[in-house]
Amino acid sequence: MVFFICVLFIILSVGVRWTPYFSSISIFPSPNGASSNYRISCVDILHSIVYKDRPECVGCTKSWSWMQSSPVAKCEFKKLEQPDASVMLNRSWVVFAGDSQTRLGMLSMLKLVEVPERVRIVKEQLKKLKTDYSTYIDSIGMKLDFKWKPYARRLTKLMLEFKKNEKYPDIIVMGAGLWDMLYENNASDYDVSLRSLRNSLQDLNSKDGKVPHLFWLAMPTLINSKLTSEDKRHNLTEPRRIRYDNKVNESKILNKFGGPLLKLDIHYLSELCGPQCTKDGLHYDDVVYDIAVQIMLNAVLIESTHKPPF
Structure with missing residues (x-):
C-alpha cells in the first residue's frame, strides 16, 4: 500500500527476526559538506503536523496528524503504533540524555513499547x-536509557565515554539548555559547550561498525506567567531562549547547518499546541513529546531506506 507499510512489514518484519534492525541501517548524511548539499526532502518537512481540536470533549488528549498537503502526502509518514514500533526497535539500544524535557521524550518512547501502568509508575518516580x-x-530485547545530563557540557562527557568504549546506542536523543539558562545564565559558555559537544560527535564508529542516529531535542516555548518560581520567571524568558537557541544554530551542531544532529523542534510543537498544553509554562502535555518521538522514528526510517526527496 504505502511506502512505510512496505518498509515495516517487508524489510523489517523479516529482517529483525534474526538480526538487529539497527545493525544494518545507515546514518544521517555526514557533517562534512552537508550544509552545501542540504536540500528539501521528507526529513525537512517531518514537523508538518496539525493538532485536531475536539471542543466536544473537555479534558481529552489532543490528537494530531501530519498535514495532507501534496509534499507531505508524498512522503507517506506513518504514525507508528506499538506493534510497528516494537518491530522497528527490536534488539535496539536507545539513549535519551539531557534535562527534564528529554526525560519526557524518553517516557513517550517507553509508552510506545511498554504497558501503560508501568509507564505511569516510572513517570511518577522520575518526576521526584x-x-x-x-x-x-x-x-523485544530493547534497552532504553535516560541519562540525567541537564548541562550541555555533561553531554560532551557522555559522548566521550561512548567513544572511549567504542560502543554506541543505535539512537541517541540529547538536549540541554534550560539549566544553563536558569542556573548559569552565560550564553557564551553555552556556545563553547555546544562546540565541544559537536567535536565529541565526530567519527562515532563502534567496534561492530554501528553508527548512531543522532537527534537534538530543542527547548520548549516558555510561558512566563505560568512558571512556578521567581527565579524561573526572571531567567527562563522567551528572548533568552531565542538567544540560546541561536547559539545552537551558530555552533553548527545541527544537521541543517552541517552538523550531526537532527533537530526535534519542541519549541515549534509546543507553541503550536498552545498555552493550554502546559500547566507550569515549561513542561508540556504528553502529546508534544509523543509527536517528537514519531518524527524521530520516521526520520530513522527515511534515512535508513534512502528514500529520495519527493
Missing part, C-alpha cells in the same frame, strides 16, 4: 528524582 533511568524491554 533527578537521576538516570534504565530499563530492558524483554519482549
Whole structure:
C-alpha cells in the first residue's frame, strides 16, 4: 500500500527476526559538506503536523496528524503504533540524555513499547528524582536509557565515554539548555559547550561498525506567567531562549547547518499546541513529546531506506 507499510512489514518484519534492525541501517548524511548539499526532502518537512481540536470533549488528549498537503502526502509518514514500533526497535539500544524535557521524550518512547501502568509508575518516580533511568524491554530485547545530563557540557562527557568504549546506542536523543539558562545564565559558555559537544560527535564508529542516529531535542516555548518560581520567571524568558537557541544554530551542531544532529523542534510543537498544553509554562502535555518521538522514528526510517526527496 504505502511506502512505510512496505518498509515495516517487508524489510523489517523479516529482517529483525534474526538480526538487529539497527545493525544494518545507515546514518544521517555526514557533517562534512552537508550544509552545501542540504536540500528539501521528507526529513525537512517531518514537523508538518496539525493538532485536531475536539471542543466536544473537555479534558481529552489532543490528537494530531501530519498535514495532507501534496509534499507531505508524498512522503507517506506513518504514525507508528506499538506493534510497528516494537518491530522497528527490536534488539535496539536507545539513549535519551539531557534535562527534564528529554526525560519526557524518553517516557513517550517507553509508552510506545511498554504497558501503560508501568509507564505511569516510572513517570511518577522520575518526576521526584533527578537521576538516570534504565530499563530492558524483554519482549523485544530493547534497552532504553535516560541519562540525567541537564548541562550541555555533561553531554560532551557522555559522548566521550561512548567513544572511549567504542560502543554506541543505535539512537541517541540529547538536549540541554534550560539549566544553563536558569542556573548559569552565560550564553557564551553555552556556545563553547555546544562546540565541544559537536567535536565529541565526530567519527562515532563502534567496534561492530554501528553508527548512531543522532537527534537534538530543542527547548520548549516558555510561558512566563505560568512558571512556578521567581527565579524561573526572571531567567527562563522567551528572548533568552531565542538567544540560546541561536547559539545552537551558530555552533553548527545541527544537521541543517552541517552538523550531526537532527533537530526535534519542541519549541515549534509546543507553541503550536498552545498555552493550554502546559500547566507550569515549561513542561508540556504528553502529546508534544509523543509527536517528537514519531518524527524521530520516521526520520530513522527515511534515512535508513534512502528514500529520495519527493
